[in-house]
Amino acid sequence: MTFACGIDFGTSNSSVGVCDADGPRLLPVQDGATSIPTALFFSFDDHSTTFGDEALGRYFAREPGRYLRAIKSVLGTRLFEEGTRVRHKRHSFGDIIAAFLRFLRSAAGETLGELPTHVVIGRPAFFVDDDPAADAAAQHQLEAAARTAGFSNIAFQFEPIAAALDYERSVAAEEIALVADIGGGTSDFSVVRVSPERARSSDRRKDILGFTGVHIGGTDFDRQLALARVMPALGLGSRLKRKGLHAPAWYFHDLATWHRINFLYAPKVLAEVRGVLRDSAEPEKIERLSRVLQQHKGHELLAAVEAAKIELSGSDLVALHSGVVAVDLEVRRAELEAAVADSLQRLHSRIEDVQRMAGLAPGAVSAVFLTGGATRMPCVRECIASAVPDAKLIVGDAFGSVATGLALDAGKRFGER
């Protein structure tokens, strides 16, 4: 007997779930972990490709190679077509995503005793904002990658609907819930009528009162914090010798954006940065930028920023250690909150939109279910709570809800195979 599985292919983390007579469960994917970083590492030493925590471990052990993160963010964009060069070989992002999905499928197969052939893959409300053609292309690209990975029956479910299906398992009576899934790349919202009775029905279209999303997530908060607090020390906004000119800003934007970092390691860019260094009126800053690029330390730098962001969920003041650029900074929670304020404003209006879309009277939403890693940020929670002031906040499994809901959906659509 094989199972249909659900895959949450996340910008930052990925999980696999299955559903059997005992209900949905998450499968161990790597060393017992049910959620692994969506990361790959191409080693220049042994020419292997590794995934998840092993990829992370090799990159941080400074093994020579190419590290890739946030590959989901490339779906539907021009970068998808460009691919990425690893040493002398060009890899298409379709093949890279397929390799990652194949890894998840094999891990599931090890636990299940057979490789799953049927899958429900989660997708955000929008892969790409305000561009339906690019959004449709993104789903086709992901579907093609899943096929290359060996899945023959592939369905998609919206991530915020999947999270609602997981939440519904815990409700005792009918209610209208807002599900907020703030992940690494996207924020997704659904307004869903949930109840123990409705959970048994297979067609839930009438219970989905509205859903929407926006391309804002934890990786944007990393970028915004990096640009506000770290990149100035590497030369963002620094003066050139020619009066009135500044170092080009795009290096710093790319260095603060997980899926763009590798593009800065191209020989052409390194040569350009050497030119900027010669023209710089503040060369000690541009030297830091140059060192990070030459030593391929971009991910390490951004990981330090992300770690500071995560620590700020529990403290008001943290040290941002970055051996890479030899700058040690203190960052306050208020500085992070100022850096992400515009994004939070946009999240707030999306939550208002989805309630309007659902045609609900004020106060009709009685519960807000939080999932996704970025909902651990106090300012994100406050932003959501302020848009639905009368509802109770329920904190779900930040990293497992979507995969659990996808597994439930896979069980309903495909049953046990």
Ligand SMILES: Nc1ncnc2c1ncn2[C@@H]1O[C@H](COP(=O)(O)OP(=O)(O)OP(=O)(O)O)[C@@H](O)[C@H]1O
């Ligand atoms: N305690 C925390 N405080 C703040 N942010 C956190 C915390 N824990 C994790 N994060 C952030 O949550 C994000 C990852 O969340 P999650 O795993 O839900 O995303 P994802 O499912 O991979 O992405 P998406 O659903 O957008 O494709 C990262 O940006 C990470 O930095």
Ligand SMILES: [Mg+2]
């Ligand atoms: Mg997610």
